[in-house]
Amino acid sequence: YAIMGNGLKELQSAREDLTKAMALRQSLPKVFDKDSSKTANLLTSSKTIETFISSLSKNAESTDIAPLPDIQILKGQLPFPVNGRIISEFNQEDLAGTKRSGIIVATAPAALVVNPTLATIRYQGQLLDYGMISILEPRENLLFVFSGLQRTFGRIGDVLLAGDPLGIMGGTPLTAEQILEESYDRNSASWSQTLYLEVRENQTPQNPLLWFDVKED
Numbered sequence: 001y002a003i004m005g006n007g008l009k010e011l012q013s014a015r016e017d018l019t020k021a022m023a024l025r026q027s028l029p030k031v032f033d034k035d036s037s038k039t040a041n042l043l044t045s046s047k048t049i050e051t052f053i054s055s056l057s058k059n060a061e062s063t064d065i066a067p068l069p070d071i072q073i074l075k076g077q078l079p080f081p082v083n084g085r086i087i088s089e090f091n092q093e094d095l096a097g098t099k100r101s102g103i104i105v106a107t108a109p110a111a112l113v114v115n116p117t118l119a120t121i122r123y124q125g126q127l128l129d130y131g132m133i134s135i136l137e138p139r140e141n142l143l144f145v146f147s148g149l150q151r152t153f154g155r156i157g158d159v160l161l162a163g164d165p166l167g168i169m170g171g172t173p174l175t176a177e178q179i180l181e182e183s184y185d186r187n188s189a190s191w192s193q194t195l196y197l198e199v200r201e202n203q204t205p206q207n208p209l210l211w212f213d214v215k216e217d
Helices: 002-024 036-045 049-059 176-184
Strands: 085-088 103-107 112-114 119-126 132-139 142-147 149-152 165-169 193-201 204-206
Touching: 036 049, 049 119, 049 142, 132 149, 132 165
Parallel strands: none
Antiparallel strands: 085 103, 103 193, 112 165, 119 132, 132 142, 142 193, 149 165, 193 204
């Protein structure tokens, strides 16, 4: 326990250092500049995530940066953005009979969510009943939507590299005892956070599992 406890303290310190470093980072290129007043009006007028996404392109002023490389050749090979367990698959009905246009992943508290590929941040913030979300655009007419994050990194318009931190899940980091328990108990309550992930191509929801290289436990 002593060794694991020391390791957890170092991990917590590294997480705090990461948060500070991302807050100070200024070197990210921008693909467009947002108009905050237009974004506020768009949020107010949007009744669904579909209407919000379809209007995103109207709230951007392009720069002279070259377009991002075509991600199509990486389809099915993208690294999964977080360590976790898929608990609801694409278009699976919940107990209320509602189908979600994405997947739900159970994660540990304070889990790090990583950007899977070179992409532009199209939006970050609160949205409808999705809570805190981050919308990435790897290429035109393709969006990755993440919700359930407690903290996000980067700013709207920034270009994130593959492997860059995207955000951190909520909750309190696990203790050494909880980590050992989780290693033996696949149904442990310590997998208490949920990340919701959608992929939309030409505004149409796609199965995220067709894009990511999902490995078994």
